[in-house]
Amino acid sequence: MTATTDKPHLTREHSLDLLARMIRIRRFEDKSAELYTQEKIRGFLHLYDGEEAVAVGVIPVLGESDRIVATYREHGHALARGVPMGEVLAEMYGKQEGCCLGRGGSMHLFDSARNFYGGNAIVGGGLPLAVGLGLADRMRRENHVTACFFGEGAVAEGEFHESLNLAALWSLPVLFVCENNLYAMGTALALTESETDIQRKAACYRIAAEAVDGMDVVAVEAAARRAVRAVRETGKPYFLECRTYRLRAHSMFDAQLYRDNAEVESWRRREPILRFSEWLKANHMVHAEEIARIENAVADEIEQAVAFAEAGTWEPVETMTRYVCAEKQHE
Amino acid sequence: MNEMRDAATQTSERANAVETTYREAVREAIRDALRRDDRVFLMGEDVGRYGGCYAVSKGLLAEFGPERIRDTPLSESGFTGAGIGAAMAGMRPIVELMTVNFSLLALDQILNSAATIRHMSGNQFGVPLVIRMATGAGRQLAAQHSHSLEGWYAHIPGIKVLAPATVEDARGMLWTALQDPDPVLIFENVMLYNMTGGLAAAAGPVEIDKAAVRRMGDDITLITYGGSLWKTLAAAEALQGDAINAEVIDLRSLRPLDNDTILASVRKTRRALIVDEGWRSGSLAAEVCARIVEGAFFELDAPIGRVCSEEVPIPYARHLEEAAIPQTSKIVAAVKAIFGKAR
Ligand SMILES: Cc1ncc(C[n+]2csc(CCOP(=O)(O)OP(=O)(O)O)c2C)c(N)n1
Numbered sequence: 001m002t003a004t005t006d007k008p009h010l011t012r013e014h015s016l017d018l019l020a021r022m023i024r025i026r027r028f029e030d031k032s033a034e035l036y037t038q039e040k041i042r043g044f045l046h047l048y049d050g051e052e053a054v055a056v057g058v059i060p061v062l063g064e065s066d067r068i069v070a071t072y073r074e075h076g077h078a079l080a081r082g083v084p085m086g087e088v089l090a091e092m093y094g095k096q097e098g099c100c101l102g103r104g105g106s107m108h109l110f111d112s113a114r115n116f117y118g119g120n121a122i123v124g125g126g127l128p129l130a131v132g133l134g135l136a137d138r139m140r141r142e143n144h145v146t147a148c149f150f151g152e153g154a155v156a157e158g159e160f161h162e163s164l165n166l167a168a169l170w171s172l173p174v175l176f177v178c179e180n181n182l183y184a185m186g187t188a189l190a191l192t193e194s195e196t197d198i199q200r201k202a203a204c205y206r207i208a209a210e211a212v213d214g215m216d217v218v219a220v221e222a223a224a225r226r227a228v229r230a231v232r233e234t235g236k237p238y239f240l241e242c243r244t245y246r247l248r249a250h251s252m253f254d255a256q257l258y259r260d261n262a263e264v265e266s267w268r269r270r271e272p273i274l275r276f277s278e279w280l281k282a283n284h285m286v287h288a289e290e291i292a293r294i295e296n297a298v299a300d301e302i303e304q305a306v307a308f309a310e311a312g313t314w315e316p317v318e319t320m321t322r323y324v325c326a327e328k329q330h331e
Numbered sequence: 332m333n334e335m336r337d338a339a340t341q342t343s344e345r346a347n348a349v350e351t352t353y354r355e356a357v358r359e360a361i362r363d364a365l366r367r368d369d370r371v372f373l374m375g376e377d378v379g380r381y382g383g384c385y386a387v388s389k390g391l392l393a394e395f396g397p398e399r400i401r402d403t404p405l406s407e408s409g410f411t412g413a414g415i416g417a418a419m420a421g422m423r424p425i426v427e428l429m430t431v432n433f434s435l436l437a438l439d440q441i442l443n444s445a446a447t448i449r450h451m452s453g454n455q456f457g458v459p460l461v462i463r464m465a466t467g468a469g470r471q472l473a474a475q476h477s478h479s480l481e482g483w484y485a486h487i488p489g490i491k492v493l494a495p496a497t498v499e500d501a502r503g504m505l506w507t508a509l510q511d512p513d514p515v516l517i518f519e520n521v522m523l524y525n526m527t528g529g530l531a532a533a534a535g536p537v538e539i540d541k542a543a544v545r546r547m548g549d550d551i552t553l554i555t556y557g558g559s560l561w562k563t564l565a566a567a568e569a570l571q572g573d574a575i576n577a578e579v580i581d582l583r584s585l586r587p588l589d590n591d592t593i594l595a596s597v598r599k600t601r602r603a604l605i606v607d608e609g610w611r612s613g614s615l616a617a618e619v620c621a622r623i624v625e626g627a628f629f630e631l632d633a634p635i636g637r638v639c640s641e642e643v644p645i646p647y648a649r650h651l652e653e654a655a656i657p658q659t660s661k662i663v664a665a666v667k668a669i670f671g672k673a674r
Contacts, residue, residue: 067420101453110452117419118452122443128409129444132416132424139372139398139422159439162409169404323454324488326512 050247057220072107086308095312124157134172153184214242348529375427446489474644482615498528503537520558
């Protein structure tokens with residue numbers, strides 16, 4: 001799918017595709033939570049429930065040679081980008097069949113073949129990398145776009161400001177996508193920022209910006225098309241704030257003392273999959289059987305991914321120190 | 332790598348060498364790299380219009396233009412990370428950080444990104460980046476511009492750490508570092524920039540994974556690197572008067588350490604002293620010491636000695652600064668103590 005126009009062409013087929021992509025991520029995250037309680041997945045696990053419209057609205061708009069930088073909450077981004085589900089899950093199991101040999105885990109999914117530059121678990125740490133990827137493209141006159149995803153918590157970091165300034169100053173083709181889910185772990189945005197209208201911060205750096213309802217996949221896709229086209233045409237950065245909400249805990253170690261159930265429930269009524277499928281049904285664009293078919297296909301894929309991860313093997317301890325540095329090429 | 336010249340050829344060429352400064356040698360290395368490879372660019376604070384805070388890159392902007400001699404804002408983390416990203420995307424950036432003290436603002440990017448990405452990504456991505464910075468005391472710049480933290484960096488797997496002490500290494504290490512598929516940090520001691528030395532007209536890339544024996548001797552091995560090399564060589568000359576013939580090893584690479592060269596020398600001399608401008612506690616000197624103990628304990632005739640910086644933030648006043656860091660006299664005294672000779 002290439003972005004020739006800004007308006008998503010909401011054919012039935014495209015709508016079903018968007019819906020299927022979001023359901024796929026949601027069910028994968030459900031399964032991950034289950035596998036976590038079974039201790040198949042360990043460490044930190046950050047789930048994306050409620051925010052699917054962002055990855056699904058933005059990532060398919062990018063071309064194959066465009067680049068993506070993500071955070072530790074990146075299963076959805078990796079899946080949307082086409083990293084095979086089995087490899088993602090095997091990575092979360094810590095198996096060597098995982099996309100990073102099991103060395104990165106949930107927070108560090110990388111895929112060089114898909115220009116997926118990771119899973120960064122340092123809040124704000126991915127932004128300078130995205131600036132550098134954009135710089136390389138600018139210097140080689142290559143027309144790629146680097147999409148950089150980060151939470152609103154990153155906005156408080158110095159690296160956010162350094163990166164926006166550099167991207168604007170050097171006119172770099174970077175699309176900054178802020179996933180504003182209102183909380184950084186347990187700290188509400190209003191408790192950490194003097195200016196809570198995040199997209200306004202881009203204005204100080206003279207970066208074109210807009211905010212979009214991040215619970216509306218069609219709106220996100222439309223904004224992403226505008227944004228990607230702007231970056232490609234001008235070669236300059238663009239800032240897209242997607243206003244969304246995290247339905248689950250920050251990670252699996254979060255008692256959620258900082259928000260009450262009523263708030264979460266009110267967002268649940270606005271969550272992107274429910275909202276889009278209801279809208280499609282109301283407009284007779286989708287039948288219940290089609291949704292059932294999507295659910296079945298996703299369930300099959302997840303079952304296969306689990307089987308793949310289960311069948312995976314552990315990297316022998318003897319090779320653990322491989323790839324700390326590049327291996328010498330033997331002639 | 333037949334391009335590289337070994338120590339013996341370097342010595343034989345020294346006869347028809349031209350006098351040059353360490354600063355000029357680094358500049359020539361950068362110029363050479365920019366000419367050889369159009370993926371190379373230099374980026375850092377004041378590297379362009381100002382000419383570099385230690386005047387290393389003076390003149391390069393006029394020659395290569397602002398795209399490749401890139402002045403950055405005061406954003407150490409931002410532009411170091413940008414160097415990492417550009418390297419991952421196929422460029423060969425040279426990032427200059429003004430001093431090691433300021434590199435701490437980029438430590439997140441160096442440790443959490445540059446050093447981890449290859450391993451963490453299962454070898455899918457590498458970071459062929461060179462980061463240069465000034466290090467060391469001696470210019471009365473006090474406690475926020477004078478430290479020697481290269482030993483800290485040598486603690487980190489996933490990066491290489493170089494300390495060129497000679498004009499040849501200042502000229503030759505950069506290109507080899509740029510060929511490396513992984514991040515390489517180069518520490519330039521500020522007291523060496525004005526030092527002159529003979530550089531062969533044909534000087535070029537040198538190996539970066541071996542230590543060098545800078546002076547042969549049989550009685551004790553003095554192990555050092557960077558700015559302390561010249562003080563250590565002076566000490567070795569002075570000790571000759573006391574009939575102590577010291578061998579001097581220049582580590583050149585702090586990570587990886589060249590165990591073989593160190594141990595071969597210590598097995599021969601049976602005594603060792605390490606000279607390191609870093610603080611003693613948890614220092615690179617401690618690491619070298621531990622390796623000698625692990626590898627040559629039964630061949631030692633005396634306890635290993637160390638001359639490091641005093642455990643203070645480097646003070647401003649000249650006499651205090653001098654007292655805080657290794658000096659020739661301290662090295663001489665420490666060696667004599669090992670031989671049981673009073674001052
Ligand atoms: C530099 C840094 N500081 C603190 C943390 C611990 N931490 C992990 S996630 C997080 C919250 C980040 O919130 P936000 O950027 O809004 O992203 P979200 O988790 O909501 O997707 C914090 C504080 C970290 N990983 N990195």
